Amino acid sequence: MSIQMFLVGGAVRDALLGLPVQDRDWVVVGETPKSLIDKGFVPVGKDFPVFLDPVTHEEVALARTERKTGSGYHGFQFHTDPGVTLEEDLIRRDLTINAMARGADGVLVDPHGGQRDLAARVLRHVSPAFAEDPVRILRLARFAARFGDFSVAPETMDLMREMVAAGEADALVAERVWQEIARGLMEAHPARMIEILRDCGALARIAPELDRLFGVPQPEAHHPEIDTGVHLLLVLQECARVQAPLPVRYAALCHDLGKGVTPRDEWPRHLRHETRSEKLAIALSQRWRVSSECKELAELVAREHTHVHQSLDFSPEAQLRLIERCDALRRPERFAQLLLACECDARGRAGLQDREYPQRAKLLAALQRVQAVDQAAISAAALAEGKKGPAIGQAIQAARLAALREAR
Incomplete structure (x- = not known):
């Protein structure tokens, strides 16, 4: 006996956008865990019934509804039974562009206007239930980073602001924050993620160190964009342009954190901001529980980026001290990532995106000469x-x- 199985979510969205489909999620209607097991499906879900298709080995979930029972994103109770319809399953999803399905007959099921919002390039919540899960704020910001030309529906932005004001963002756990931030940083438009989080107020809750950078001036001679927060966004976009790996992008996110706590009477100069940036990067990494690779590079870039920028005038003694401080002989790959982050920092400035950055090649050559010593x-x-x-x-x-x- 055949079962009612529907392709749902991102696979449907990406196919409509003409993008490669990476993962396929399926929903089954009219079944129970026992009936699927009897048909050869293998249970793998912990929180709710998910199974592996015996033929394709893709994940299949029972259609379900959910009810919020507590704070944060853990406080949910899921309900599955053969009577749960596809439409009831779709209405619990986050965005209209993710709340579409396609059946075996090829017919698109789109009860919430997802195809319309794809055409209009809009990120819009499906229902008021969006407000029950604060992770959806992070997910929406991540989708904005992936689809850089999509805007956020005004009513959705208003809802996210209400969620932040109600304290929902404070219930986010570190691992989930880092998971979504890391994925967003690796998208084509990571600056959009930061902009969305700041616009709804969530950035000030999950990373006040970043939020404080906006509105802080820098010397115009070095930073034509002046605003430190704007500079951060430009650096992130430069990282994306050169397809930098995640540790470099995270280091770019943290490299100037100390400028956010410079006393106002010292603006626009930021003397010794490197030391402050390093301490704040350590604190943020610990709070988000980021990977050690990202944490260590962020600290290094925060501490040394100004020295790297100034290195064209370094004596051999100063070059060697920099190489040794960075532990470059033992960790040359990390040193190369430091230099890439510094190049993105130098180019992440208004009108200077195409500037030369000879410091990177010069220091890499210096490291090679030191490595060659027997x-x-x-x-x-x-x-x-x-x-x-x-x-x-x-x-x-x-x-x-x-x-x-x-x-x-």
Whole structure:
């Protein structure tokens, strides 16, 4: 006996947009867990009944309704039975563009105008139930980062502001915040995510360090865009343009956090903002529980980006100190990511997107020259001369400096 199975959500949306379909989600109507198991489906869901199709091995969920029973996004009770209709399942979804389905006959089921909103490039909530799950604020912002030319429906923005005012954003847990932020940072328009979160007030709740950057001036000679928050958005877009990896994008997000706490009487200069930025980056990373790779690069970029910008005038001694502070000999890949983040920072400025950034190539070349120094041979020679401990280290240091001097 055949079952009523519908393709739902993002797969339908992306197909209508002419985009590649990455994952396919299915909903089954008129079944029970037992009836699906009897047909060979394998249960895998923890929170609600999800099964693997015995033929395609794709995930299939029973049509369900949900009722909010507590705060945050954990406080939901799901209900499934053979009487739950496809329309009842779709109305619990977040956005109209994600609340469409297509049956085996190819007919589009679109009870909430998702196809219309796709054509109009609008992100709109399906129902008032949107307000029951604060993660949907993050998801909408992430979709804005993916679909950069989509606007947010005014009534949806109003609803998100009401959710923030009611404290719903305060119930978000760190892991889910980071999951959505990380995905949004990797989209084509990450700046849009930050703009949406700021517009609805959520940014001030989940990352006040970022929210504080907007409205803070910088010296116009170095920053034609002046506003530190605007600069942040430009840097994020430059990261996307060069397809930077996630650690670089997260480091870009954190690199200037210290400017948000510069005393007003010191504006537009931000002396020693690097130290403040590093401390705030550490705090944000701990609060969001970001990956160690992202956390460590963010701290490094916050602390060293100004030195990298100034490095064209560095002496060999200063070059070597920078390389050593960054632990570049042990972690050359991270050093390369630091330099890419700094290049995005330098180009993330109004009218300067195409500027040259020779610092990156020069420091990479300097690292290669230092790496080429044969430590083992120098150590062996020093030992043969009766040298020990610090003296051997000094000999290696001298050889590295000599290699850098030869290139000048």
